[in-house]
Amino acid sequence: MTEREVRVDATTLRGLAHPLRVRILGLLREHGPATATTLAERLGQSTGATSYHLRILATYGFVVDDPERNVGRERWWKAAHRSTTIDVDPANAPPETEGYLRAVAAQYADRVERFLDEMASIPAPWGDAFTISDWPLRLTAEEAGALHGEIFALLDRYRRDDREAPQPEGTERVVVQVQILPFPEAEQ
Numbered sequence: 001m002t003e004r005e006v007r008v009d010a011t012t013l014r015g016l017a018h019p020l021r022v023r024i025l026g027l028l029r030e031h032g033p034a035t036a037t038t039l040a041e042r043l044g045q046s047t048g049a050t051s052y053h054l055r056i057l058a059t060y061g062f063v064v065d066d067p068e069r070n071v072g073r074e075r076w077w078k079a080a081h082r083s084t085t086i087d088v089d090p091a092n093a094p095p096e097t098e099g100y101l102r103a104v105a106a107q108y109a110d111r112v113e114r115f116l117d118e119m120a121s122i123p124a125p126w127g128d129a130f131t132i133s134d135w136p137l138r139l140t141a142e143e144a145g146a147l148h149g150e151i152f153a154l155l156d157r158y159r160r161d162d163r164e165a166p167q168p169e170g171t172e173r174v175v176v177q178v179q180i181l182p183f184p185e186a187e188q
Contacts, residue, residue: 006062006081010094013086015060017096019103020045021053025062025079026107030173033066033078082159108177126172141182148180 008016016022024039034042036051043050054077057063062080069076088097112132122130139147155176160167 005083005085008084008086008088008100010088012060012062013088013094013096013100015057015062016084016100016103018053018056019099019106020049021057021062022100022103022107024050024053025057025084028063028077028079029082030175033069033076035074035076039077108179111175111177125170129174144180144182151178151180 006012016025020043023043027039027042028034036054037047039045039054040047040050054063058065058077062084063077064080066076066078086097086100088094090097115130137147155178160171
């Protein structure tokens with residue numbers, strides 16, 4: 001596991017096997033450090049539930065305590081990594097895989113819905129920058145793998161991981177969601 005990315009395998013996948021954990025981790029990555037109480041308010045959950053799931057995420061190394069922000073009994077948490085990549089063969093995936101992937105897909109759909117709810121208030125320069133697009137392609141497995149690598153390399157060029165560092169003027173939070181979904185056709 002690196003500071004920027006965590007690769008999920010059959011063991012660490014257990015730490016993300018609950019949809020609420022996926023949502024908590026997503027919020028910490030998008031909005032930065034938070035307390036169990038803050039997360040509970042954002043998610044419409046009890047503080048006990050968010051606290052429990054934060055401890056599970058910490059056990060598997062997805063979140064860490066943020067002692068610089070802690071005041072008294074208030075405990076702050078932050079994401080340990082900026083992104084998650086899953087390294088599981090779909091044909092031999094553990095049972096937790098489908099639940100995790102469905103939770104991620106729901107989070108992606110939720111982000112699109114939130115954007116659409118706020119779309120009318122997006123400032124002019126950003127109106128030309130957003131896209132919701134798809135491209136049906138015919139690729140070999142090797143070509144799809146190469147496309148995957150090239151997309152990730154391109155995203156790395158634009159990534160600014162340090163939230164505390166000065167950002168260029170006009171910088172806003174942007175979410176890029178990537179799916180490469182093969183739909184093999186039955187032999188005819």
